[in-house]
Each structure stands twice: as C-alpha cells, then as structure tokens.
Amino acid sequence: MNSNLKLLPAALLVAVLALAGCGGGGSDDTTTTPPEPTEPPPPASVEQLSLDIQSAENAAMTANGMADAALKNAMKYDDMLTTTEVAGDSGAAMMAAQAILKAEMDVGTALENAETALQDAKDAKTAVMMLPDTHPHKATLMASVDRAIKNAEKYVTAIKGISTGVDLEAAVASVKGADKKGTPRSKANEVGMDIADALALANAARHPFGPDAPAGTVPAALKVVMDDSRGMTWEEIVKGGGGSVMSMPIGTNNAGVKVASVAGMATAKVWATDTDRPDGTIADGSSHPTANYMGIPGTVHCLGTCKVTDDNKLDGSWYFAPTTTGTHWVRNTDNATRVANPYVADSIYATYGHWLTVDVDGNWSVRRFANISDSTAAGATGTNVATADAALGLASGLDGIDDGNKATYSGGAVGMSVRTQGSGESKTTDSGRFTADVTLNASFGATPTVTGKVNNFAGGAVNSGWVVNLGEATLQRGSDATGVTVTGGRDGTWTAQAYGTDATKRPTGIFGGFSAHFSDGDAAGAYATTKD
Numbered sequence: 001m002n003s004n005l006k007l008l009p010a011a012l013l014v015a016v017l018a019l020a021g022c023g024g025g026g027s028d029d030t031t032t033t034p035p036e037p038t039e040p041p042p043p044a045s046v047e048q049l050s051l052d053i054q055s056a057e058n059a060a061m062t063a064n065g066m067a068d069a070a071l072k073n074a075m076k077y078d079d080m081l082t083t084t085e086v087a088g089d090s091g092a093a094m095m096a097a098q099a100i101l102k103a104e105m106d107v108g109t110a111l112e113n114a115e116t117a118l119q120d121a122k123d124a125k126t127a128v129m130m131l132p133d134t135h136p137h138k139a140t141l142m143a144s145v146d147r148a149i150k151n152a153e154k155y156v157t158a159i160k161g162i163s164t165g166v167d168l169e170a171a172v173a174s175v176k177g178a179d180k181k182g183t184p185r186s187k188a189n190e191v192g193m194d195i196a197d198a199l200a201l202a203n204a205a206r207h208p209f210g211p212d213a214p215a216g217t218v219p220a221a222l223k224v225v226m227d228d229s230r231g232m233t234w235e236e237i238v239k240g241g242g243g244s245v246m247s248m249p250i251g252t253n254n255a256g257v258k259v260a261s262v263a264g265m266a267t268a269k270v271w272a273t274d275t276d277r278p279d280g281t282i283a284d285g286s287s288h289p290t291a292n293y294m295g296i297p298g299t300v301h302c303l304g305t306c307k308v309t310d311d312n313k314l315d316g317s318w319y320f321a322p323t324t325t326g327t328h329w330v331r332n333t334d335n336a337t338r339v340a341n342p343y344v345a346d347s348i349y350a351t352y353g354h355w356l357t358v359d360v361d362g363n364w365s366v367r368r369f370a371n372i373s374d375s376t377a378a379g380a381t382g383t384n385v386a387t388a389d390a391a392l393g394l395a396s397g398l399d400g401i402d403d404g405n406k407a408t409y410s411g412g413a414v415g416m417s418v419r420t421q422g423s424g425e426s427k428t429t430d431s432g433r434f435t436a437d438v439t440l441n442a443s444f445g446a447t448p449t450v451t452g453k454v455n456n457f458a459g460g461a462v463n464s465g466w467v468v469n470l471g472e473a474t475l476q477r478g479s480d481a482t483g484v485t486v487t488g489g490r491d492g493t494w495t496a497q498a499y500g501t502d503a504t505k506r507p508t509g510i511f512g513g514f515s516a517h518f519s520d521g522d523a524a525g526a527y528a529t530t531k532d
Contacts, residue, residue: 046141052120052123052124053124053145053148054148055120057117057121057151059117059120060113060148060151061151062113063110063111063117063159064110064155064158066109066113067106067107067111067158067159067162067163068162069106070103070106070168071165073102073103074099074167077096078171080092081097081174081175081187082191083190083191083195083356083358084358086191087356087433088194088195088366088416088431088432089191089432089433090188090189090191090195090429090430090460091188091460092432093187094184094187095184097175097184097188100172101175103168107163108163111156111159111160118149118156121148121149121152122149124145124148125142125145125149128142185428188428188429189428191431192428192430192431195364195416195431195432196418196420196429197363197364198365199418199515199523199524200522201492201522204493204515206363206364206366207368207515208365208367209368209495210368210369211371212369213353213369214353222356222357223354224354224414225352226352226412226414227328227350227351228349228350228412228511228528228530230330230530231330231346234296234327235258237343238260238293245258246258247259248303250287250301250303257321258325259303261317261320262319263317264314265314265318266314267279267314270291270300271288271292276289278308280308281307282306282307282308283302284302284306285302287302288301288302291320293322295343296322296343298322299320299321299323300314300319300320300321301319301321305317327346328345328346328349329343329344329345330345331344347501348499349509350499350511351369351370351371351372351528352368352414353368353370354366354367354368354414354524354525354526355367366415368513368525368526369526370511370512370526370527372499390503390504391502392444392475393446393448394444395444398504398505405443406444407441407444407531407532408439408441408442409440409530409532410439410440410532411438411528411530412527413525414434414435415434415436415524415525415526416431416432416525417433417461417522417524417525418521419461419521420521421520430460430461433459434458434459434525435459436455436457436458436527437456438453439453440470440496442498442507444506450470450472450510451470451473451483453467454468454470454514454525455467455468457523462521463518463521466521466523467487468516469485470494470496471486473496475498476497480495480497480512481495481496481497481512482494485514487516488519489517489519492514493515494513494515495512495513496510497512498510506531507531511526512526512527513525513526
C-alpha cells in the first residue's frame with residue numbers, strides 16, 4: 001500500500017479506495033449521449049397566414065379611423081369651451097375639455113395600435129417567406145402582406161401627422177394653456193366665474209329685471225323664453241291629432257313654410273263663405289286665404305295637382321299654413337261657435353325668461369324679463385285688467401266671489417345660478433341654467449299683498465336644499481310690487497305683477513323676477529304663476 005494512504009483517516013481512506021475501484025479516478029471510459037435533433041416548427045397554414053395578414057391590415061385601418069374620429073371630436077369640442085359657446089354652463093365646458101383630452105389620449109392609443117399592426121404585418125411577411133418557393137399560394141400571400149405593410153405604414157404616418165398636427169395641438173392647448181397646467185375643472189371655473197360676477201350682490205346692475213323680452217338678434221343659444229299658456233300651438237294640435245307637419249317652399253320662402261295636409265276636408269270646414277271657397281281644377285302654386293284649420297286662421301296652398309270634388313271636398317296636394325305659428329290655442333267653450341271653431345286663441349298668459357350679454361370688456365350680464373304684452377299674439381283677445389281695484393280688492397265687491405280674500409298661485413321659474421364649493425386650490429365654481437317651483441299666497445283688500453317661496457331648484461349649479469322666501473310685497477295697480485328675498489345668506493329682491501282678463505274676478509296669474517344670494521351661491525331668474 002502506498003505509504004501516503006497510511007496518513008489518511010480511516011473513513012476517507014475507504015472512500016478513496018471505493019472511487020478507485022469504480023473507475024472514479026478520472027477514467028476516459030465515460031460516454032455522453034448526444035441530444036435529439038429539434039424539428040423546425042411547421043410552416044403556418046395558408047388559412048392562418050391569410051387571417052394574420054387581414055387582421056393586421058384591419059387593425060391598422062381601425063386605428064386610423066380612431067385617430068380621425070378623435071381629431072374631429074377635439075375640433076368639435078374646442079368650440080364648446082367659452083362662456084359664449086356654452087351659454088354660461090360650466091358643466092358643458094368641463095365635459096368639452098374632458099372630451100378634448102380624451103381625444104388626445106385616443107390619438108396616442110391609435111398610434112400604438114397602428115404600430116403594433118405594422119409589426120404584425122411584418123411578422124406575417126417573415127412567415128410567408130418561410131414557405132417553399134414552389135408553394136402554390138406564396139406569391140399571392142406575398143402580394144397581400146406587402147399591401148398590408150404598405151397600408152399600415154401609411155396609417156402610421158397619417159396618425160403621427162394628427163398627433164403632431166396644429167388642429168389637435170390647438171384644441172389641447174385651449175384646455176391646458178401655455179403653462180400646460182390647465183384642466184377640465186379649471187375651464188369650468190373660468191365659465192363659472194363669469195356668471196358669478198354677473199350674479200354677485202354687488203353687481204345688481206348686471207342681472208337686471210324688466211318687461212322687455214330678448215331681441216330677435218340675440219342668438220337662440222344664449223336665451224331662454226318660456227310661457228305659462230295652457231294652450232297648444234297649431235303644430236302641437238296637428239301632431240296631437242295624428243297628423244304631420246312639414247316644411248314646403250312657398251313663394252319666395254325657399255327655406256320652407258310649415259304646412260299640414262288638408263286633403264279630404266270639406267271646403268265648408270275650411271272657408272266660412274262660398275265666395276272664398278275654390279271649386280273645379282286649381283292651378284298649381286295658387287294660394288287661397290281666409291281659411292281656417294279647426295278655428296285657426298291661415299292660408300291654403302295648392303302644391304301640385306289639386307281639385308275640388310263634386311261633393312265639395314279637397315282632393316290632391318292641398319296644404320294649410322297658419323297665419324302665425326307661435327300663437328297658443330285652447331279649446332273653445334262657447335257652445336254657439338265651438339263646432340265651427342273648435343279652438344280659440346288663448347286670451348292671455350305670461351311670457352318669461354332670461355338671456356346673456358357681454359360687454360366690450362368681457363363683463364357678462366344675466367338679463368331677466370317677464371311680461372304679458374309679448375304673449376297676446378295675433379288672434380288673442382285678452383286685455384290685462386288685473387290692475388282694476390275690484391280684482392285686487394275685497395271679495396264683497398265681486399259677484400259670486402267668496403274666497404276669504406285669499407288665493408294661492410303656483411308656477412315655475414327659470415334663470416341662471418352659480419354654486420361655489422371648497423376653498424383654496426380645491427375651490428370650484430359652477431354655473432348654469434336652473435328651473436324651480438314657485439308658490440305665492442295673495443291677500444286681497446284695500447292693501448293687497450303677496451308672499452311666497454321658490455324651491456325645488458334643479459340644474460347643474462344649484463343646491464337642492466335652496467329655498468328662497470319671498471317677503472311680503474304690496475301688489476301695485478299698474479306696476480311691479482317689490483319685496484325682499486331671504487335665504488339664510490344675504491338678502492335679495494323680487495317683484496310681482498298680477499294680470500287677468502276680467503275685472504270682476506281674481507287675477508289670472510302673477511309674474512315677476514327674483515334674485516337670491518345663498519351661503520354657497522347666487523341665483524337670479526324670472527317666474528310666472530297662475531291661480532290654483
């Protein structure tokens with residue numbers, strides 16, 4: 001035995017000898033098994049390649065459409081950010097700003113999708129190139145994938161153009177501003193502050209109330225005109241009876257005149273006298289005035305082939321156009337005339353509302369109005385006699401009246417409001433239109449008075465808990481009564497004017513305006529009520 005082995009511990013010696021016996025001492029007899037060869041993946045099927053190519057091309061095209069739509073939205077909502085453009089509605093401005101920023105994100109997403117689709121098309125081309133040159137569909141697939149790549153590259157370029165283009169950039173800048181710090185909330189605050197300034201207690205001259213309605217030149221988007229008539233317009237009557245109203249070019253009015261067919265009606269129901277009634281064959285384009293539709297005055301036009309039948313009925317293209325389209329009509333209760341004229345013009349009612357104006361310095365005003373002079377349109381016969389002493393006096397002076405010298409009136413109000421919440425950096429100022437309910441309590445006599453409240457405010461810039469208490473006002477004969485509004489915040493003002501058609505009866509209604517100043521906002525509007 002090797003003398004060196006004698007020096008090893010017994011246990012280690014056993015291990016060394018064991019290794020020597022099993023060839024563990026570095027013998028060259030060890031063999032290694034070579035790995036199995038890896039089979040290359042089978043080429044994709046023609047069907048799958050076709051689907052991949054088409055999918056990539058469709059995805060790129062969809063991304064381009066997404067970017068185009070986003071740009072259109074951004075440009076659309078870029079015109080809905082200022083106080084003028086949203087008519088003082090801060091919520092609308094905020095939603096428009098949100099839509100613009102979403103459009104910016106959508107363009108970014110569209111670019112990512114288009115670039116992914118382009119890479120998918122390139123990957124599909126690699127797979128096509130792996131097909132044997134003798135494959136019967138390789139040439140067709142190669143043409144398809146080259147087209148897909150070309151289109152995807154075109155869409156990527158187009159979307160990049162949108163992403164960096166001046167139109168999207170301008171829209172986003174209108175929200176974020178030059179400092180990139182603007183947000184949808186800050187855009188809403190800008191609009192809200194414009195209206196808040198107009199409604200502030202210190203700026204009473206910028207939310208005036210009067211009898212004059214907005215001029216026709218005031219843009220429709222900036223004004224609200226309401227009425228409390230219980231009647232219907234001619235168009236509402238026609239549609240309510242199952243008929244239809246259409247616009248037809250008549251005479252020089254190429255924009256069209258609203259008309260309804262009267263074919264089949266008896267001439268006696270359309271014209272009161274024989275001399276006004278047409279007969280025989282009628283010339284196309286002819287007009288026949290002094291007509292009426294269920295009591296509503298107007299003109300009948302022949303707009304095509306027209307004739308009157310032997311039994312005196314209108315046959316062909318006969319159409320009726322009312323003299324006025326805005327007049328309100330109510331059911332005729334006169335037994336002697338209601339068969340011939342089922343409807344008569346509403347005798348009297350109130351018109352009320354508000355509109356916005358801005359001066360050269362950018363200062364906004366909320367102008368409010370209520371009246372009856374503008375609502376007694378053509379055909380109405382009412383006269384306001386509620387200023388008579390009898391109508392506002394003691395019941396003992398009126399025939400058949402036993403109301404305890406009291407009456408209640410109810411109706412609605414419209415106007416503009418602002419609501420402020422939070423403070424400091426988190427302060428928000430919202431503005432917009434509101435509606436509310438109005439209830440009044442009138443006491444008649446030598447000194448007739450009225451009190452009431454405005455509540456149930458609804459809108460995007462109100463507190464649903466707002467209540468405006470209308471302090472006692474003395475009804476004036478021929479002018480507005482004035483009083484104080486109490487809200488728990490700062491006092492405002494309100495007006496009331498009674499109106500009616502019969503001096504022997506209580507007023508038909510009471511209308512006016514009010515301003516209110518709450519702890520968390522301001523409101524100013526106009527209202528109209530009718531006797532309960």
